Amino acid sequence: METLDLRVRIGALELQNPVLTASGTFGYAKEFEPFLNLNRLGGIIVKGISLEPRAGNPPPRIVETACGMLNAIGLENVGIERFISEKMPYLRTLTAPLIVNILGDSLDDYRELARRLDEVPGISGIEVNISCPNVKKGGVAFGAVPEMAAAVTAVVRGATRLPLIVKLSPNVTDITVMAKAVEAAGADAVSLINTLIGMAINAETRKPRLANIIGGLSGPAVKPIALRMVWQTAQAVQIPVIGIGGISTADDAVEFFLAGATAVQVGTANFYDPSAAEKIVAGLEEYLQRHNEERISTLIGALDTGGK
Amino acid sequence: METLDLRVRIGALELQNPVLTASGTFGYAKEFEPFLNLNRLGGIIVKGISLEPRAGNPPPRIVETACGMLNAIGLENVGIERFISEKMPYLRTLTAPLIVNILGDSLDDYRELARRLDEVPGISGIEVNISCPNVKKGGVAFGAVPEMAAAVTAVVRGATRLPLIVKLSPNVTDITVMAKAVEAAGADAVSLINTLIGMAINAETRKPRLANIIGGLSGPAVKPIALRMVWQTAQAVQIPVIGIGGISTADDAVEFFLAGATAVQVGTANFYDPSAAEKIVAGLEEYLQRHNEERISTLIGALDTGGK
Amino acid sequence: MPQSQQQSRILANDPLTAEVFRLTVYSPEIAVAAAPGQFVMVQVSSSLDPLLRRPFSIHSRGADGSISLLFKVVGRGTALLAKARPGDKIDLLGPFGRGFDLSAAEKPVCLIGGGMGIAPLLFLAQELPGRKHALLGARNRDELAPLAKFFADIGCAVQLATDDGSLGHHGFIPDLLDEVLPDVSQVCTCGPSPMMRGVARKCRAAEVSCQVSLETHMACGMGACLGCAVPGRDGSYVHVCKEGPVFNSEELPWEL
Amino acid sequence: MPQSQQQSRILANDPLTAEVFRLTVYSPEIAVAAAPGQFVMVQVSSSLDPLLRRPFSIHSRGADGSISLLFKVVGRGTALLAKARPGDKIDLLGPFGRGFDLSAAEKPVCLIGGGMGIAPLLFLAQELPGRKHALLGARNRDELAPLAKFFADIGCAVQLATDDGSLGHHGFIPDLLDEVLPDVSQVCTCGPSPMMRGVARKCRAAEVSCQVSLETHMACGMGACLGCAVPGRDGSYVHVCKEGPVFNSEELPWEL
Numbered sequence A, B: 001m002e003t004l005d006l007r008v009r010i011g012a013l014e015l016q017n018p019v020l021t022a023s024g025t026f027g028y029a030k031e032f033e034p035f036l037n038l039n040r041l042g043g044i045i046v047k048g049i050s051l052e053p054r055a056g057n058p059p060p061r062i063v064e065t066a067c068g069m070l071n072a073i074g075l076e077n078v079g080i081e082r083f084i085s086e087k088m089p090y091l092r093t094l095t096a097p098l099i100v101n102i103l104g105d106s107l108d109d110y111r112e113l114a115r116r117l118d119e120v121p122g123i124s125g126i127e128v129n130i131s132c133p134n135v136k137k138g139g140v141a142f143g144a145v146p147e148m149a150a151a152v153t154a155v156v157r158g159a160t161r162l163p164l165i166v167k168l169s170p171n172v173t174d175i176t177v178m179a180k181a182v183e184a185a186g187a188d189a190v191s192l193i194n195t196l197i198g199m200a201i202n203a204e205t206r207k208p209r210l211a212n213i214i215g216g217l218s219g220p221a222v223k224p225i226a227l228r229m230v231w232q233t234a235q236a237v238q239i240p241v242i243g244i245g246g247i248s249t250a251d252d253a254v255e256f257f258l259a260g261a262t263a264v265q266v267g268t269a270n271f272y273d274p275s276a277a278e279k280i281v282a283g284l285e286e287y288l289q290r291h292n293e294e295r296i297s298t299l300i301g302a303l304d305t306g307g308k
Numbered sequence C, D: 001m002p003q004s005q006q007q008s009r010i011l012a013n014d015p016l017t018a019e020v021f022r023l024t025v026y027s028p029e030i031a032v033a034a035a036p037g038q039f040v041m042v043q044v045s046s047s048l049d050p051l052l053r054r055p056f057s058i059h060s061r062g063a064d065g066s067i068s069l070l071f072k073v074v075g076r077g078t079a080l081l082a083k084a085r086p087g088d089k090i091d092l093l094g095p096f097g098r099g100f101d102l103s104a105a106e107k108p109v110c111l112i113g114g115g116m117g118i119a120p121l122l123f124l125a126q127e128l129p130g131r132k133h134a135l136l137g138a139r140n141r142d143e144l145a146p147l148a149k150f151f152a153d154i155g156c157a158v159q160l161a162t163d164d165g166s167l168g169h170h171g172f173i174p175d176l177l178d179e180v181l182p183d184v185s186q187v188c189t190c191g192p193s194p195m196m197r198g199v200a201r202k203c204r205a206a207e208v209s210c211q212v213s214l215e216t217h218m219a220c221g222m223g224a225c226l227g228c229a230v231p232g233r234d235g236s237y238v239h240v241c242k243e244g245p246v247f248n249s250e251e252l253p254w255e256l
């Protein structure tokens, strides 16, 4: 079938296929050039960028857990200016759309980041990470309070015309409340889930395995939770939902589409299989062919619950 | 060392060791008789009991996930009266303390269950499962609203003098708020975590893998989340914290003690290794010997965070 | 019938086809306790993924404390099991469940198996004292021929059917039943649900008792998780690992 | 030096002791691109547990497109690797990282390895053109003797030390260094941190350049996860997989 159509829309942004790479798991893309065809991807989301460079947390920063990993990178990044001068020239050579993930300690940070990126050619969208604690408000996470999440969304919306994705934290009682809040504040899409807060201890040394004590859990272990949250969120909002969490195969991705995701992001899987994202694109084509479907869009929300 | 002391206290209840079996994963104990010495356990918690018998959910009720499983048993149980007449006679023959897990749809249910159990000889404690939705209040989970969790705790407290453990749901933004609410309402201890809500889909048939669509995630996959919640909760409350979630080895249990748990419950591990709980008791003895410690209690909260 | 957990040494893991294997393990405690129709829970990996044990019927019992399992590679767990080699150890729990009830079998018994449902019937045939008839079906000759031979070897009268007609009757097993039914007082069947329903329907019409062995997802195998429920007759559920896997077909709400 | 992902056939997995193995794989694309001091990321399991790849230095390179890894069983991943058999396939990524810089080596080079830190030094010795000296240490004779032989076989002058005195000097490697240092312009070391610090301290005193190869936890090996950070000199962090694993000891904030 030459007519396979994997295209999906995230607001004004059309993607050639619904497979993106998740922020913080794909570096600045160049690292993966030897292992896959970057231009086969639906989109590339780069490591979260803040206004100023950040050194990140002391080591150890990562630890393996059962079918997952914890990370406490501490949002190490080169800062917006070096990102633009050092990373954008390469990223601009790629035809796959580039989405820049941003994070800040305050509303001003977010506004300034969005404003700055709006001027930069070669950027197709912004993903706002609201899981970081708000330093000014005493460390309360933007991502756990609907009003704060909405406020971040609104300032970014006011500062850029780029398609705006808000990335939600799963560490909440009801993620649909968060999704509805950012939808109302102007988000073009929501992506979920960010990492679940977790911890690991070395029983022998009696020390935390992460210098930061707690970290974010990701990988196949979290997939059932992510899928459930995507399913709930897709029913709660009108904007596209981008599914993230433990996706490492085309079948995993299909699960998320059926649950209502318009696109997916591949995260931790990039580490253990750097060609995973491209394999998922190929696997989706194969899935459509096998199921005699022409369009990926027919899968979205097509879960057969037998009327429930 | 003959002087190894594994005893811990949960309110007025002294356990010979801190290893219990988790509700719903150990049947009514008799099923495990061929595989371990039940009287070596610190305590046995039986499948959740309601006032009336419940048939449970239609199948499929379980599905394996990466390093975990989802269940939607639907709280199938024989009901309080048959529990007392059919299951208690055997359970009374055991020397290991028996803790009965209860669940209800309303405050009245919980009160009545506690009152009834208070009269029954051979019961050492009650564990209250507040993760079930409140049918009367339109399905809002008792376990997600501090006031409702406190109300359940208070009615049970008023109806029994038995040691009272309240089992907390992890599907909340801040589990310490829940823990503090039930502590204030009279709980002798909190146990956590119950299962995380998750979902799995069969990509080929496009149907949910559970007839109930969503289910509870348990097993090693959730351990990092459980450990983090135990650590946070142990710092927030004065009463003992009982750790649950993905524990399958003595090292896993030690991690929970270091994080602040006074005891642990072994859940899903009972399925893949029915002697797991007894092995953990033996493994803890071995750990204490190797570390030249006499008392398990010295491990509780002994995490070395380097002053953080 | 005491149950046990046993680290069992693998004696053989013979491929019967590219996908079907016969695994023989030395597991004397389980062997001595086992009855036909019962099953074991097998740990397929030493890692935590896949996490749960897999249920397999006891296919045959050796005089030497061994038991065999017959399995087909259908997913990750069975793929791992296919890699087990003689000398390796494998952790088994069992025997579990209610097996076939043959207390009332006076006239010859008819065993009806489809695909891997044939597995428990060999053990049953071994243990049945009198005359026995086996109707066995599978996709094709490759899959069916080696299994059929096991039954012939122990003196069963065997009739075969394959989906593709490459061996025996071209079609389904229940087709063969009419001829046999007048001579039997008891039918024992295991296989795909449609096949078992077809068999049960004919048995009911002929007033012959029919025992069916069910499969479902299981986490524990021992009645602890309540995960293996299937609808029973009265709107409630029965638990395949405990009240089954063998049921009298009348216990099930099959629209016959 | 292009990197690649390669399903590599295992040619041999030789136990050198009960715990130490030499794994040889056919991986021509990685072999041709590799430089001494670089490493590969090895997928140790086809299941999702353990999830992450494990980093191993390239121990030697064959003329035939093969590379060898030297590893010790210290946990689950290496235990799985010890079970790999010739003929199996294993997924490798690499080569990664910055290897040893020998552009300035005029006088002989001294290689100093402790325990599994010896692994990358053999490849380095193979590639070094001139005279080379190796100081190798390990816990005991069993562990050290087979490794020492590899170096002797390619014409290194070898001096040995063991913790228990069962072979060579009874004590630590840095003890042997004073004697050798006047003759070398470059030291390359890999092993336990205390050993490397001791070596670096002596090199600094003697004004000899010292390159050290670090180990840390890694998720990706390719600079994408930022998980492998260790403190650098200026209060910031360096990434072992990208700026390392080989550093000039002056780049590290070691209190010397």
Ligand SMILES: Cc1cc2nc3c(=O)[nH]c(=O)nc-3n(C[C@H](O)[C@H](O)[C@H](O)COP(=O)(O)OP(=O)(O)OC[C@H]3O[C@@H](n4cnc5c(N)ncnc54)[C@H](O)[C@@H]3O)c2cc1C
Residues within 6 Å of the ligand: C039, C050, C054, C055, C056, C057, C058, C069, C070, C071, C072, C073, C074, C075, C076, C077, C078, C079, C116, C119, C120, C214, C215, C216, C217, C218, C245
């Ligand atoms: C009491 C009992 C006895 C059994 N006896 C045998 C036997 O003798 N020989 C044999 O080959 N198989 C037998 N089975 C089925 C066997 O347990 C499954 O084939 C096996 O668990 C699949 O594991 P997997 O990891 O390879 O497949 P998975 O990757 O888990 O799944 C692959 C496919 O098999 C299905 N499946 C998984 N578990 C079961 C199950 N328990 N029952 C039915 N379908 C399942 C899945 O839905 C999926 O479609 C028995 C099952 C039960 C309940």
Ligand SMILES: Cc1cc2nc3c(=O)[nH]c(=O)nc-3n(C[C@H](O)[C@H](O)[C@H](O)COP(=O)(O)OP(=O)(O)OC[C@H]3O[C@@H](n4cnc5c(N)ncnc54)[C@H](O)[C@@H]3O)c2cc1C
Residues within 6 Å of the ligand: D039, D050, D054, D055, D056, D057, D058, D069, D070, D071, D072, D073, D074, D075, D076, D077, D078, D079, D116, D119, D120, D214, D215, D216, D217, D218, D245
């Ligand atoms: C660049 C690099 C090159 C290496 N080269 C070699 C080599 O040539 N030969 C060799 O035997 N080992 C080498 N290692 C170490 C090797 O990666 C670890 O021994 C291996 O990852 C342990 O895996 P495991 O699953 O067996 O142990 P785990 O069960 O993961 O852990 C067992 C123990 O090893 C520690 N550990 C785990 N990963 C690492 C790590 N990356 N570095 C240090 N300690 C770790 C754990 O903290 C734990 O104490 C190298 C490490 C790096 C970073």
Ligand SMILES: Cc1cc2nc3c(=O)[nH]c(=O)nc-3n(C[C@H](O)[C@H](O)[C@H](O)COP(=O)(O)O)c2cc1C
Residues within 6 Å of the ligand: A022, A023, A024, A025, A047, A048, A071, A073, A075, A101, A129, A167, A193, A194, A195, A217, A218, A219, A220, A222, A244, A245, A246, A247, A265, A266, A267, A268, A269, D225, D227
């Ligand atoms: C090492 C690491 C670093 C991450 N960094 C970021 C980040 O900078 N910004 C962000 O929004 N998410 C970050 N994430 C979260 C991922 O983008 C993703 O949401 C999460 O890992 C769940 O997906 P997965 O299970 O496929 O990994 C990071 C995750 C990992 C594992």
Ligand SMILES: Cc1cc2nc3c(=O)[nH]c(=O)nc-3n(C[C@H](O)[C@H](O)[C@H](O)COP(=O)(O)O)c2cc1C
Residues within 6 Å of the ligand: B022, B023, B024, B025, B047, B048, B049, B071, B073, B075, B101, B129, B167, B193, B194, B195, B217, B218, B219, B220, B222, B244, B245, B246, B247, B265, B266, B267, B268, B269, C225, C227
């Ligand atoms: C099959 C199954 C049934 C359960 N039933 C109950 C129950 O009836 N009451 C309850 O409080 N918790 C129940 N739980 C939750 C467990 O007690 C435990 O909190 C959870 O599984 C996490 O622990 P684990 O990861 O060790 O399994 C059940 C869990 C499983 C897997």
Ligand code: FES
Residues within 6 Å of the ligand: C217, C218, C219, C220, C221, C222, C223, C224, C225, C226, C227, C228, C229, C239, C240, C241, C242
């Ligand atoms: S499989 Fe657990 S109760 Fe039947």
Ligand code: FES
Residues within 6 Å of the ligand: D217, D218, D219, D220, D221, D222, D223, D224, D225, D226, D227, D228, D229, D239, D240, D241, D242
């Ligand atoms: S290991 Fe991932 S950046 Fe170094």
